[in-house]
Amino acid sequence: MSINISPLQFQSKNHLNQLLRCANQKALACCVIEITEGLLMAAEAHVLQQLAQLQQAGIAVALDDFGTGYSSLSYLKKFPIDYIKIDQSFIKELPNSNHDQALCEAIIVMAKKMKIQVIAEGIETLEQYQLLKQMGCDYTQGYYHAKPLPAQALVQWVRQNNSIAQTLDHRLKQA
Numbered sequence: 001m002s003i004n005i006s007p008l009q010f011q012s013k014n015h016l017n018q019l020l021r022c023a024n025q026k027a028l029a030c031c032v033i034e035i036t037e038g039l040l041m042a043a044e045a046h047v048l049q050q051l052a053q054l055q056q057a058g059i060a061v062a063l064d065d066f067g068t069g070y071s072s073l074s075y076l077k078k079f080p081i082d083y084i085k086i087d088q089s090f091i092k093e094l095p096n097s098n099h100d101q102a103l104c105e106a107i108i109v110m111a112k113k114m115k116i117q118v119i120a121e122g123i124e125t126l127e128q129y130q131l132l133k134q135m136g137c138d139y140t141q142g143y144y145h146a147k148p149l150p151a152q153a154l155v156q157w158v159r160q161n162n163s164i165a166q167t168l169d170h171r172l173k174q175a
Contacts (some may be wrong), residue, residue, distance in 0.1 A: 002032045002062065007039040016050055020057050032083060034064040040075045051080050062119065067107065076114055084111050088122025088142070096125045105135045112136060 005160055009015045019033070033054055039047065040063075045057035051061055063075070067090060076084070094100045104120070111118045119130045123142030132140055149157060 002034050004034045004064065010035060010039055010047070010050065011050060016053070019059065020053060021064070032060040032062045034062045034085070036064050040079055055080050064138065067103065076116065081116055083117045083119050085119045085121050091120055091122045091128055094131055101131065104132065108135050108137055119121070
């Protein structure tokens, strides 16, 4: 499960402490905190410290909308990032755009070499999904897989998709 955190929320010491408490109680097993490049731009030493605290508590960090903001590759080197999320603007025309294909492939190769996992956002077609998998993308999300669901419908969907349920069960047991 991913949780988007705004820069304002991230700056709040109270918010960070709440996340850390939940992680210590294993309430955030399999959780990823999504932050934007904007947060890293204005980053001070305490941001680096907070990201490290989250990771030490078992919460992964994803850099959301990668490639659309003030993409600085130095962020990937300087900050502890577990995932980068390729923005859907690169995915939309993927099957028909050599430029988008080249950019996605470059992002995936770069991330792999840095031992960062890649999530592609906005997958709507089988063709987009197949292209990204051929490029080595780790994860995909979007309407191709499922539309947003209320909590109860999500539980039912996970049960129907047994492989996902088994993966979640396995990760929860490890936590």
